[in-house]
Amino acid sequence: MNDYTSTSKRPVKPKPRARSFFIALVLLALTFWAAIKVSFDISTFWEVWTNPIWSMFWPIPWDWVFTKENTFDPLIETLQIAITSTLVGCLLALPISFAMSSLTTPNKVIYFISKTVMNLVRAVPDLFWAKLLVTAIGIGAFAGAWSLTIFSLAVMVKLFSETVDAADPRPLEAARSSGARHLPAVKAGVLPTVFPSYVAYSLYIFELNIRASVVLGLVGAGGVGRVIETQRQFFRFDRILGMLVIIFGIVWVIEQISVSLRKRLV
Amino acid sequence: METLSDTSTLAKRPPAPKTIHRWFIAIPFLVAIVWSLIGLNITLSRLLDAPGDAWSILRQMVPPAFGEVYERGAVGKIFESVYIAWIGTIIGAFVSLPLAFLAAHNVAPIWIRSPIRQLFNAIRAVPELILAVILIPVTGLGAWAGTIAIGLHSIGTLGKWACESIEDIDEGPVEATRACGGKWVSGMRWGVLPQVMPVISSYWLFRFEINVRASAVLGMIGAGGVGSELVSQLSFRNFPAASAVLIMTMAVVLTIDTISAAVRRRIIKGAVTTDEDSRTLAAITDLTGIRS
Amino acid sequence: MIKIERVSVTYPGGVEALRNVDIEIDEGEFVVIVGLSGAGKSTLLRVLNGLVPATSGSILVDGTEVVNANSQTLRQVRSKTGMIFQTFNLVNRTTVLNNVLMGRLASVPSWRSTLGLWPSEDKEAAMLALERVGIIDKTYVRASNLSGGQQQRVGIARALAQEPSLMLADEPVAALDPVTSRQVMGDLQKINRELGITTLVNLHFLDLAKEYGKRLIGLRDGVLVYDGDIGDVTDETFREIYGRAITSEDLHAMNEEPQQSIGNGK
Numbered sequence: 031m032n033d034y035t036s037t038s039k040r041p042v043k044p045k046p047r048a049r050s051f052f053i054a055l056v057l058l059a060l061t062f063w064a065a066i067k068v069s070f071d072i073s074t075f076w077e078v079w080t081n082p083i084w085s086m087f088w089p090i091p092w093d094w095v096f097t098k099e100n101t102f103d104p105l106i107e108t109l110q111i112a113i114t115s116t117l118v119g120c121l122l123a124l125p126i127s128f129a130m131s132s133l134t135t136p137n138k139v140i141y142f143i144s145k146t147v148m149n150l151v152r153a154v155p156d157l158f159w160a161k162l163l164v165t166a167i168g169i170g171a172f173a174g175a176w177s178l179t180i181f182s183l184a185v186m187v188k189l190f191s192e193t194v195d196a197a198d199p200r201p202l203e204a205a206r207s208s209g210a211r212h213l214p215a216v217k218a219g220v221l222p223t224v225f226p227s228y229v230a231y232s233l234y235i236f237e238l239n240i241r242a243s244v245v246l247g248l249v250g251a252g253g254v255g256r257v258i259e260t261q262r263q264f265f266r267f268d269r270i271l272g273m274l275v276i277i278f279g280i281v282w283v284i285e286q287i288s289v290s291l292r293k294r295l296v
Numbered sequence: 297m298e299t300l301s302d303t304s305t306l307a308k309r310p311p312a313p314k315t316i317h318r319w320f321i322a323i324p325f326l327v328a329i330v331w332s333l334i335g336l337n338i339t340l341s342r343l344l345d346a347p348g349d350a351w352s353i354l355r356q357m358v359p360p361a362f363g364e365v366y367e368r369g370a371v372g373k374i375f376e377s378v379y380i381a382w383i384g385t386i387i388g389a390f391v392s393l394p395l396a397f398l399a400a401h402n403v404a405p406i407w408i409r410s411p412i413r414q415l416f417n418a419i420r421a422v423p424e425l426i427l428a429v430i431l432i433p434v435t436g437l438g439a440w441a442g443t444i445a446i447g448l449h450s451i452g453t454l455g456k457w458a459c460e461s462i463e464d465i466d467e468g469p470v471e472a473t474r475a476c477g478g479k480w481v482s483g484m485r486w487g488v489l490p491q492v493m494p495v496i497s498s499y500w501l502f503r504f505e506i507n508v509r510a511s512a513v514l515g516m517i518g519a520g521g522v523g524s525e526l527v528s529q530l531s532f533r534n535f536p537a538a539s540a541v542l543i544m545t546m547a548v549v550l551t552i553d554t555i556s557a558a559v560r561r562r563i564i565k566g567a568v569t570t571d572e573d574s575r576t577l578a579a580i581t582d583l584t585g586i587r588s
Numbered sequence: 589m590i591k592i593e594r595v596s597v598t599y600p601g602g603v604e605a606l607r608n609v610d611i612e613i614d615e616g617e618f619v620v621i622v623g624l625s626g627a628g629k630s631t632l633l634r635v636l637n638g639l640v641p642a643t644s645g646s647i648l649v650d651g652t653e654v655v656n657a658n659s660q661t662l663r664q665v666r667s668k669t670g671m672i673f674q675t676f677n678l679v680n681r682t683t684v685l686n687n688v689l690m691g692r693l694a695s696v697p698s699w700r701s702t703l704g705l706w707p708s709e710d711k712e713a714a715m716l717a718l719e720r721v722g723i724i725d726k727t728y729v730r731a732s733n734l735s736g737g738q739q740q741r742v743g744i745a746r747a748l749a750q751e752p753s754l755m756l757a758d759e760p761v762a763a764l765d766p767v768t769s770r771q772v773m774g775d776l777q778k779i780n781r782e783l784g785i786t787t788l789v790n791l792h793f794l795d796l797a798k799e800y801g802k803r804l805i806g807l808r809d810g811v812l813v814y815d816g817d818i819g820d821v822t823d824e825t826f827r828e829i830y831g832r833a834i835t836s837e838d839l840h841a842m843n844e845e846p847q848q849s850i851g852n853g854k
Contacts, residue, residue, distance in 0.1 A: 060382070061382065061383070061386065063379075064378075064379035064382045064383050065379075065383055067375075067376060067379045067439065068376070068379050068380050068383050068439040068440055068442075068443045068520065069438060069439055069440045070383065070440070070443070071435075071440055074434075074435055074440065074444065077434075078431075078434050078435070081433075081434045083433045083434055086433075106335065107335070107336070109332070110331070110332035110333075110335040110336050111332075111336065113328055113329060113332040114329070114332045114333060114336060117329055149550065150546065150550075153545075153546040153549040153550045153553070154542065154545070154546055154549075155509035155510070155512045155513045155523075155545070155549075156509070156513070157425075157513040157516060157523075158512065158513065158523075158526060158542065158545070161516065161526065161527065161530060162353075162530070162538075162542075163350070165353070165530045165533070166349050166350045166353045167349055167350070171336050171337075172336065172337075172342065175336060241421070241423060242423075244423065244426065245423045245425045245426065248425055248429070248516075248517060249516065262429060265433075267430070274426070278421055281421065282421075
């Protein structure tokens with residue numbers, strides 16, 4: 031039968047709520063206001079290509095870049111900073127993540143304290159920590175290592191506590207039901223399941239730390255960043271570009287190794 | 297299959313597996329760690345000294361000098377950081393979305409998507425700070441340099457995340473649009489977009505949270521925002537003022553984080569089916585015996 | 589051995605899982621508990637070792653009061669109580685041996701189990717338990733590589749390694765096929781007869797109960813509706829427990845999908 035005349039009462043299309051409309055309007059107004067405040071200048075997008083500054087990036091003085099003193103020693107320092115801070119930061123993050131997870135926390139007080147402290151730590155932009163530590167401890171790799179340790183701690187805690195939260199709670203129940211105390215129960219029942227993720231995150235954080243050390247140098251915290259900052263003040267962008275090429279080449283290699291290692295873990 | 301008291305055919309115990317290969321993995325790690333510690337000159341005395349220095353500075357930071365900092369216009373600077381992050385994220389979001397479609401392997405052919413993916417990776421690899429360093433000579437000091445730096449970097453990260461979401465979708469609705477005669481664009485608009493928009497828009501918000509921190513940092517090299525304030529206070533060793541700036545920044549970051557997290561939860565909750573929830577429910581039910 | 593007096597359990601959400609239950613169980617008994625999902629079977633088992641706190645009443649396990657006991661007392665009770673779970677609750681990523689060793693968590697110092705330095709007598713106890721259930725050849729196999737029936741045997745071995753005086757089995761065969769179910773039930777029966785361990789088993793289906801049980805306890809909506817010899821079960825009993833008449837499908841319940849019971853409440 032092709033009789034498509036409607037016999038049932040048609041529903042009324044739900045009106046969009048006035049509230050959503052209002053919110054959208056406010057957001058739009060805020061956006062325009064923000065755009066003005068940051069001196070939004072659309073002409074930049076085409077002017078930038080013709081700026082004479084690009085000539086300062088070229089040619090790359092490879093003879094300067096490929097020296098031990100200018101690039102490779104700072105790179106070694108960067109690697110050492112990255113290794114140390116990844117190690118310490120991730121080690122500290124392990125118990126803190128367990129304390130912060132509702133699944134594995136021993137009691138409410140520890141849970142609350144660790145969550146609050148970590149929220150506060152993460153609310154501070156990472157380079158602010160670096161600048162603070164440089165002021166407190168002095169310029170150099172030591173401050174850089176401490177900064178990246180805090181950075182590693184923050185990232186690992188965020189990633190790992192979410193993994194622990196999502197872990198299978200049932201082996202933990204089995205461990206508790208056999209009369210184990212809290213710590214052995216967590217170690218036997220939860221840790222084996224989440225450990226591969228922990229190692230994978232550590233490798234990832236190691237990569238992040240190498241990249242971050244480039245940036246850290248801009249506040250004087252050692253590694254290749256320090257050299258880059260010095261060169262920046264002399265406007266030697268050609269040297270900087272050369273160093274960046276080498277650095278990111280190495281980062282890329284490490285990344286490939288890290289990705290393949292991580293795939294085998296999880 | 298044997299059961300309990302069937303000890304007549306007692307099976308032999310298998311030999312314990314060798315653990316020597318563990319050492320092959322552990323030793324390079326240990327070597328690297330020791331090498332790093334030595335290289336950085338991390339002696340016990342320096343380790344013990346460092347907290348002492350930090351502690352004395354910590355004591356000087358209390359009480360924070362809120363009044364002084366307020367007079368210097370720090371509040372405006374913090375808002376400037378937020379504006380920078382906001383516009384930067386918007387630039388990143390709007391540019392990355394169409395590019396992400398073109399980078400997805402279920403949407404575009406390889407000769408389009410490969411260069412775009414490489415572009416994403418290249419941009420992602422450059423930290424915002426370095427981008428800002430390069431841009432400042434071009435745009436001059438100030439908020440705009442910071443905004444573009446954040447916008448550009450966000451194109452990379454948002455592009456990659458969006459691309460992964462697009463590749464993760466259920467192809468069913470796309471097939472359906474094609475089956476009723478729709479064009480490719482309709483397939484994207486009606487088949488793909490409704491599925492990925494909740495996840496992608498929550499990524500946008502997440503990126504905004506990160507960008508607020510990034511823009512605060514960019515101020516430290518003069519690209520606008522509260523970072524410059526912190527640097528100048530620290531350079532004068534005016535610790536009460538520095539801590540005031542720090543605390544105010546933290547407060548703003550935490551507020552934005554909380555609001556953004558709540559909005560993101562709402563977006564995801566409204567969109568997703570009960571898969572995730574029912575697994576959690578099953579686990580809770582198993583544990584406690586409550587059926588809810 | 590077990591004395592449950594006027595025990596009620598109300599969960600935080602308001603659900604009344606057990607209402608005024610009175611049960612006495614002697615040492616060495618083999619008791620089967622049946623009832624619909626949500627009837628309170630799982631709660632009844634868990635209230636015996638304190639995994640679920642009783643809201644009111646008294647529970648004596650081997651002379652020790654469990655209700656409102658402190659955590660140390662609970663741990664002592666649990667170390668003597670082996671528990672077997674419907675979903676096995678094994679740590680999938682690690683070996684069978686490590687899973688069984690979880691049963692010894694209560695009898696070794698925390699630092700030893702956390703570092704994995706098990707004393708030889710505990711390793712021996714674990715091996716003996718594995719020999720008893722007949723899967724010693726799988727000692728170093730990863731738990732996730734075993735079949736369902738084998739995994740449940742690991743669960744039984746874990747409970748045996750505790751050298752318990754009480755065995756609680758929470759729907760141990762619900763996730764297994766009929767043939768494997770009978771093997772596992774047979775194992776439980778043998779443990780009870782040869783080692784004299786008091787055994788309580790939750791089951792869904794009356795057929796297994798009739799084959800392996802001697803004493804039957806029926807629960808419905810948290811209330812005890814039957815407590816007696818399994819041979820005395822009539823149609824009337826069935827209706828009281830399950831709320832409807834018995835059908836031929838119930839007697840041949842092995843045709844039903846065991847998967848249905850996973851994830852349901854008890």
